[in-house]
Amino acid sequence: MRTERSILEQAGLASGLLTEEQIDHAWQMLVESQPVAHLSLEEITDKQLAEQLVALEYINRWQAEQLCHGRTKFTLGSYRILDAIGHGGMGWVFQGEHVLLGRIEAIKVLPKNQTNQNSIASFCREIRAQALLDHPNLVRLSYADTDGETYFLVTEYVPGTDLRRLVRTHGPLSQEQAAVIISQAAQALGYAHTQGLIHRDVKPGNLLITLEGNTKLTDLGLAVFSDDAAAIESKPKHIVGTADFLAPEVIVQPGEVHSISDVYSLGCTLYYAVTGKVPYPSGDTADKLRRQLDDEPIAPQRLNPEVDDSFAEVIKEMMQKRPADRIPTAADVVKRLQPWVASAGQNVNRSIGVLAEIQTDQ
Template identity: 45%
Template sequence: MIDSGSIEKSVLNAAESSVRTSPGMTAADEIGIIRATLNVLVTKGHLGEADAANVIGSTLTQLDLFREASLASGLGLTSQVLNDAENAVRLLPDNKSVDEAAIAKAVADRLVEQGLLTPFQAAQLLMGRKKFQLGHYRILSQIGKGGMGLVFLAEHELMGRKVAIKVLPRKKVTEQSEEAFRHEIRMLGRLDHENLVRAIDAGFDGNVFYMVTEFIDGLDLNRLVKQYGRLTDDVAASIISQAARALGHAHENKIVHRDVKPGNIFVGFDGCVKLLDLGLARSEADGEASSFSGVVGTIDYIAPEQLDKNSAGSVGSAADVYSLGCTLYYTVTGNPPYPGGDRGHKARAHLDPKPISKREIQKNAKHSSTGFCDVIYGMLLKEPSDRYQSMDEVIDSLGNWLPQNPQQAVMNWMSSSPEANPHDEWVLSGDDLLEDGNENIALEQPGRGLGQDQSQSSMQAEVLQVAVRSIIVGVGVSVLVAG
């Protein structure tokens, strides 16, 4: 700066001196001194912000920036730890002539090998990101991502307890998305069931709303089928019956989920199934206003009555039966009932009074028994009153395929299938930040309605124009329909 004539030496020396003598500043923190000195010069009008940014860009290497982020991250990394790692890396013969960016990456990798950082934390620090704390929780890795937010694996800083944290970044907050987030927190707070993910905490930190839930080590049903393949009847029944129990509990508490789908059913490696995402749930509790009274759901799994503008705001528990039936169909076929075409085509298929035929179900579920396919058919009837009327009925109908210990059956099946890795790290974009400035049997009973295939329904199959918009954390989709 002096050589360029942009600032006098005496002014620079005075700014640096004031920084070095300020409380909390150590002589070893050269990067901090540089930044603080530039801030003083900008504040006093001796230097423009653009010029200060140029100085940073030309002065600090990626290794410098990695060190700065590491020391400011609150992850317990000290200058000595970073120096030791850097010295060990530079002593390696292959690193004698590499650039500082490669050294920074090698230092980060070494810290991961030493167990001082997770791969996620290392990647974030290399991008200069420093925020790994939400309330009392330290972020360890990202385990999910949706249109409106992120899900992280975190650890309570004092208790050491692993949790999942759903985050709604402030920069992505709309009135509707914030209401959905708050609504989910309220719904989970009212419910307590072994097959519902349990809420632990919620809050607001800096620029993000967050909700803390129990962490389940496993895979969502969508990923499980894609990774392990179609399920056998007994395993599918074991998983869906557990989800049905959770939905039954919600229905008993006058809550309709409205977005049941494979991505919202989580299967733990211990065989326990957890239902997720109550952000679109509709409450029928006395005196409680319904949230999102319009048409909401995910197009591949949405019930016909949810697509009808006349009934969308008042759908009952039979809508969840239909969506769970679509999910059951997916588990044994690998596809939703109407996989082809665009969203409008799929909406019209759901609204067609004629349900998918038993023959079609049997053809696509090649390894499923006729009776099992009958149960699926009974869940997918288009008229709500023709379907199973409660989750207890669904569970009873699946009873012929339920092993004595469903949870053990699921665990055994997963352990004998190809190895899964539920902790794959996500590659984050520039928008995925927590920083303040950056804002997926022998005997068989027939199911319900199993005489002739139903071809008529009282529901009118209107041709609808469907517009889809992303709504909340997860891959939930809200469908706005105009008649």
Template identity: 35%
Template sequence: MLVADRYLLGELLGRGGMGEVWQAQDQVLGRQVAVKLLLGDDADESAASRFRLEAQTAARLNHPQVVAVYDFGAWEGRFYLVMELVRGPSLAQELTTYGTLAPDRVAGMAAQAAAGLAAAHRQGVVHRDVKPGNLMLDADGTLKIGDFGIARFVDETSTALTRVGQIVGTSTYLAPERALGRMAGPASDVYALGCVLYQLLAGQPPFWADSPTALLYLHVDAAPVPPRQHRADVPPAFEAYLLRMLAKQPEERPSAQEVADWFAGTSWREAPRPAAVPMPAPAAQ
């Protein structure tokens, strides 16, 4: 199948709530790419302009930890997005294969993912859908973030059924402020990344419930079980910082750049520093 008279589709790489991803050959430039065909048959003029804006936003992000966007458009009533082909598994596949990952490997992934998010946040771009399926590993182990900006577009333009699917799919990683109906901000991405890191360490997300509504209440009201209760080899400092990323109030979370810098160093291996105790005032003479 030839998309837009240019992209020859090959192997189906994945299918999810937002559409299908195919390995393809760019017949013009002669290179392998990934083509995402988004669900829906509503490629009307207003939807097309919104998608164009989101895709242009994603294409502005030039960072080693962000999947590059090459092209976008509408074809046979569906939107398509042409991206860099990442040849490794997603973190969702890693979780399926291994269940949990070692803390040192999770720390390396945290540093890379947060660096990519920080680069986007500096451009005023919030991902809105950070989850294991959108974090991919290249053949050399480099982590790359996909689907920048596209989650909001799909949520705005898809059918009601697809929107319900999106809520079910993303509420596992949904920040409390978003569960309360507020706009997503950079801190929302940090919270979602914290949920992903927690799942990589513990083998389960910080919150889970049988219904999306009950799950949203947990994000808003419940305290996560400290990861060290799931596995003792998580360093105490790692646990303490991860729980900061999962703070209920956005302003209490570190920025993505702070997360990237912290996990790129060695502090996560150490015991957390005790809080400073104020010295008593000298007794009056």
């Protein structure tokens, strides 16, 4: 007979995630699933108990991991933290539920160990930037606050996946599917640019794909308003963004912030969508940056024979090294992709949504 609760059990009860009845049920299931000679109460570990609790759907895997570490706080302001989604340019992103409204949303948290004057200022810039934007292809901000010393912002929760995971799972997309996704992302970028906001971290992981097959651009953690760029970049200059998707001018002059750099990054993202590879896949960060400056990527037709020359030309023009030679605006990208969007028909969004749904279920 057990005389005391384990770390997981104590944390589960203290947090309110588990009841004594649920824990005892999981214990009973574990004991009954094994011959008595092979498993005693003392030999049952927290890991085994956690797996049983997850199998019974009393908690999810992320909650189980937290409880095994003795963590008991699963609230933030008016929100109950349900699961971890991932991490963005600045902070972790969680799935949460508003305690009173019952609404499921995404919560981005600035970690305490990263909290300093600069990170708080950047986080607040992200909040202000997102608060000013309202577009169907941008993730909407709904709330922002602090809980003690923890800063967090709340956005709509987008069921589905992101473009990076979608391509990793299902392989390169068709021209029509890629055109629809990138065109919607370009519409979001074009709107943001008209508001004076430069994203600075456009990449597949920041393009969310909904279960309806629509695209939402997310993560403004590195975004900056063009009229604030001079003040922000007056600090010691460093390259901002992700090496696989950085425009050459950002590498050469990190202090310069222009909307056309987002067009280049979106071109790299389109390249990835139809080839399944980043433009310069090998080497370390320094080598990738050098190749962004000096090399031409492998023609997408060589990696995916279904890419036709005219589509590849759009990618090439989005990824021109010199900004003056590049497709000038996100709105122009939308126009250039329109033939493939038009030929895709109404069913293409559904086909994209099906892929996103399969990815979500895995």
